[in-house]
Amino acid sequence: xxxxxxxxxxxxxxxxxxxxxxxxxxxxxxxxxxxxxxxxxxxxxxxxxxxxxxxxxxxxxxxxxxxxxxxxxxxxxxxxxxxxxxxxxxxxxxxxxxxxxxxxxxxxxxxxxxxxxxxxxxxxxxxxxxxxxxxxxxxxxxxxxxxxxxxxxxxxxxxxxxxxxxxxxxxxxxxxxxxxxxxxxxxxxxxxxxxxxxxxxxxxxxxxxxxxxxxxxxxxxxxxxxxxxxxxxxxxxxxxxxxxxxxxxxxxxxxxxxxxxxxxxxxxxxxxxxxxxxxxxxxxxxxxxxxxxxxxxxxxxxxxxxxxxxxxxxxxxxxxxxxxxxxxxxxxxxxxxxxxxxxxxxxxxxxxxxxxxxxxxxxxxxxxxxxxxxxxxxxxxxxxxxxxxxxxxxxxxxxxxxxxxxxxxxxxxxxxxxxxxxxxxxxxxxxxxxxxxxxxxxx
Amino acid sequence: xxxxxxxxxxxxxxxxxxxxxxxxxxxxxxxxxxxxxxxxxxxxxxxxxxxxxxxxxxxxxxxxxxxxxxxxxxxxxxxxxxxxxxxxxxxxxxxxxxxxxxxxxxxxxxxxxxxxxxxxxxxxxxxxxxxxxxxxxxxxxxxxxxxxxxxxxxxxxxxxxxxxxxxxxxxxxxxxxxxxxxxxxxxxxxxxxxxxxxxxxxxxxxxxxxxxxxxxxxxxxxxxxxxxxxxxxxxxxxx
Numbered sequence: 001x002x003x004x005x006x007x008x009x010x011x012x013x014x015x016x017x018x019x020x021x022x023x024x025x026x027x028x029x030x031x032x033x034x035x036x037x038x039x040x041x042x043x044x045x046x047x048x049x050x051x052x053x054x055x056x057x058x059x060x061x062x063x064x065x066x067x068x069x070x071x072x073x074x075x076x077x078x079x080x081x082x083x084x085x086x087x088x089x090x091x092x093x094x095x096x097x098x099x100x101x102x103x104x105x106x107x108x109x110x111x112x113x114x115x116x117x118x119x120x121x122x123x124x125x126x127x128x129x130x131x132x133x134x135x136x137x138x139x140x141x142x143x144x145x146x147x148x149x150x151x152x153x154x155x156x157x158x159x160x161x162x163x164x165x166x167x168x169x170x171x172x173x174x175x176x177x178x179x180x181x182x183x184x185x186x187x188x189x190x191x192x193x194x195x196x197x198x199x200x201x202x203x204x205x206x207x208x209x210x211x212x213x214x215x216x217x218x219x220x221x222x223x224x225x226x227x228x229x230x231x232x233x234x235x236x237x238x239x240x241x242x243x244x245x246x247x248x249x250x251x252x253x254x255x256x257x258x259x260x261x262x263x264x265x266x267x268x269x270x271x272x273x274x275x276x277x278x279x280x281x282x283x284x285x286x287x288x289x290x291x292x293x294x295x296x297x298x299x300x301x302x303x304x305x306x307x308x309x310x311x312x313x314x315x316x317x318x319x320x321x322x323x324x325x326x327x328x329x330x331x332x333x334x335x336x337x338x339x340x341x342x343x344x345x346x347x348x349x350x351x352x353x354x355x356x357x358x359x360x361x362x363x364x365x366x367x368x369x370x371x372x373x374x375x376x377x378x379x380x381x382x383x384x385x386x387x388x389x390x391x392x393x394x395x396x397x398x399x400x401x402x403x404x405x406x407x408x409x410x411x412x413x414x415x416x417x418x419x420x421x422x423x424x425x426x427x428x429x430x431x432x433x434x435x436x437x438x439x440x441x442x443x
Numbered sequence: 444x445x446x447x448x449x450x451x452x453x454x455x456x457x458x459x460x461x462x463x464x465x466x467x468x469x470x471x472x473x474x475x476x477x478x479x480x481x482x483x484x485x486x487x488x489x490x491x492x493x494x495x496x497x498x499x500x501x502x503x504x505x506x507x508x509x510x511x512x513x514x515x516x517x518x519x520x521x522x523x524x525x526x527x528x529x530x531x532x533x534x535x536x537x538x539x540x541x542x543x544x545x546x547x548x549x550x551x552x553x554x555x556x557x558x559x560x561x562x563x564x565x566x567x568x569x570x571x572x573x574x575x576x577x578x579x580x581x582x583x584x585x586x587x588x589x590x591x592x593x594x595x596x597x598x599x600x601x602x603x604x605x606x607x608x609x610x611x612x613x614x615x616x617x618x619x620x621x622x623x624x625x626x627x628x629x630x631x632x633x634x635x636x637x638x639x640x641x642x643x644x645x646x647x648x649x650x651x652x653x654x655x656x657x658x659x660x661x662x663x664x665x666x667x668x669x670x671x672x673x674x675x676x677x678x679x680x681x682x
Contacts, residue, residue: 298546301535305543308532315492315526317518317547317594423536423572 011074020066027062031055076412096420100375107378111281115274125273129280129345131385133338136284138365138377139291140334145363146372147300148327149307151208154215155362157195158188158332160222160354162339167235167349177241177344181337188336189329191218196328200321203310215359222351234350240272241279241344248272276345283341287334288374294330296424303327304372304424368409370416379417383409444503445470445598445630446491451500453483453490460486462654463500468598468632473624475633475641475662477675478651484634485527487651488602492517492524505597519547523596527603527634529587533576537567540575540586544593552595559627560589563619581612588619599623601633605640613637620644638675642666650675 036055039046111128118124137159144152165184169175175183199210222229229235240248246259250267259275260267294300302323305313313320343349365384369376387405391398409417446468453461460483468474478484490497493514502510509517518524523544532540541560545553561568564585570578575586584604591599601620605613617640623629624644635641642648645662650671658665665671 301539301543302546304535304539305532308534309530311494312526312530312532313543314494314514315518315524315530316543316590317515318543319513319515421534423539425536425538425542 011070016067016070019070020063023066024059024063028055028059031058073411096418097422100418100420100422104375104378107375108285115277119270119274122270122273125270125277127385127389129273129277131382132277132280132284133342133345134362134365134381134385135378136280136287136338136341137335137362138369138381139284139287139374140331140338141362141366142372142374142377143291143294143303143334144327144331145366147295147307148303148324150324150327151204151211152328152331153208153212153356153359153363154195154218155211155331155335156354156356156358157215157218158191158335159339159342159358160218160351161188161191161332162336163343163349163353164222164229164235164339165336166340166343167238168229170239171235171237177239177340181340184340185333185336188339189333192328192330192332193325195332196325200324212356212359215354215356219351219354222354229351232351234348234352235343236348238343238347238349240347241276243275248275276341280341280345283337287337291334292374299323299326301424364406368406368416370413370419372421373416373418376416376418444468445472445505446632447501447503448487448491449501449503451487451490451497451502453486453495454498455486455495460654461490461497464651464654464656466649466656468630470630471624471628472646473620473631473633473644475635475645475648476651477635477638477641477648477665477671479674480636482651483654484651485602486654488524488600488632488634491522491600518594521595521597522600523591523594523598524600525584525587525591525602525604527606529580529583531575531578531583531586531590533574535575536572537575537578537586538571540590541567541593544590548594556593556595560592563592563622564589581608581615584608584612584616585619588616592623597630599629599631601631603634603636605635605637613640617641617644638671639666642671 032055035058036051038049038051040049041047111132114128115125137155140158141152141155144150144155162184165187166175166177166180169180169183170177195211195214199207202210223232225231242248243259246257246262248259248271251258258267259271295304302313302318303326305316305318306320306323306327310320313323342353346353361384365377365380368384369378369380383405384402388398388402391401394401413419444467446466448464448466451461451464451466452459464487466474466476466487476484476487486495489495491502493509493512497510500510501508504517504520504522507520509520512520532543535543541557545556548556566582567586567589570582575583578586588601588604604616604620608616620631620633621644624631633641633645642662642665648660648662648665649656650658650665658668658670660668666676
């Protein structure tokens, strides 16, 4: 380790200018037809007009922009090298695991305090709820993509299955939120296994294509099977969840009490929003506890081993079929729970909420966060929901800002915001392995 | 008899890779397979493991026909593989790698098995919480062997364990093979390109050419055989 060389080619000014010159040249070639020439309506016939002034501005902007970008990337790279040099000299300091843990507790505290501090701000509580839905989805997909290493581009299908299960069970059969919860999760898990079976032999790109197709199939069925799902019109007036039978309505139904009347407080529509917020917070935390626990059990290690090397897994006597199916099923179930909450919160769902863009955003959360990192998902979900929100002031440039932020994160941290992998086994001072599962199994 | 392969044929798609192989391994033996690149050594070993499954013939392990079992079922019968190229789990720690090796074994044996691995490979004990991908090639090979031992196999398959290692590690690996056999009574099937060293440790050996067994005998016999010397030992640069 001591012989790592941190050499780096020093870029000269001429090289920078040549590089920017090339970009400007390409911009010029592309710009002539795209910007330089335009057609105007000249009294019945189209006339070609030239706009060389605009073209010149475009070329100059490309030139300067490229210079700036190059400079930025180079200085960032140099800084990173410097840090590496420092690290190899003194490895002491706070470990990244500790920092992440502290961050986690701060985030938990903040998320519990948030609705209390903003109890009259509908917008903040609503946005925070959305963040938490994505956190939960990210944690669910993390099982499939981050731990088991199976690239799933159709995750939104399970979100849709969960949402529609609850919507149909409640509006058609009068089921409550809590009764429908296990059924929706179970249905989503079943769909996970259904998707898992035909693609057991696929990996990487091929797997991605099939899962992408699966996501679309579910959405298209929901659009076209009108008798079943009410088609593109969606399902409305989905009942809201209650707190142990206490509804969040203004006036109680006969013989029943509402949340406000039971506690003898004045009715406020914020009560329900805050309740929904805490509900998704609890669901998300349960998901986190569940996934973290699984990761430390043999099944979790099997998922990670599968991600690392499938052939070696089989040679260790692992049944890779079961490992893959369990990853798909558990990932799908968690997505189903999130979907169910989504339906209950919105009160209205339609196939439009379950497009490929959603799958892409959830996958982006997992990848930007750092594959397999639970805290990374929280960070990425917060960023990906908040950036478009802050971008509202920029109206149509909103998505441009969103895209630029994603590009910047990937340039700055190519393996995700928090790419540190925490081992599932720790060593005690004596050197013996500490692992609950091993101890339990040995007893 | 620990392992018997009778008239085993194997195909990769349309390519006929093994043409009627007969191989036997007895309890407590080191048997080695030598042969040039592409002779079918690794195919033979992998077809034992059902990848690809034998298209004809019979494979019997410990009295049970395993010809048509799936890979993981074969592994659970007590065969452990140290695959070519090591194939450790690089992003997981050394300890996690060992733990996965023991995943299908009886948990009651865990302490004893890991103690055996530590005593054979003290370097692994020093690196338990290090990511396996950061180990050197020789250390990774030891981890791959240690991981295989964690399942308490009856038969250990080693596929080119000396490939790409520094000479000092190559010597160490062959030393380990001998120790495993003599001190722990492990039955070993070894595939090697390093014919000289492999024949020296082996009780018996087979020479594989174009998917067929062309010669067999004790290690010493083959070491002395003029054909083997000409084809695999002299001028090949193996020492």
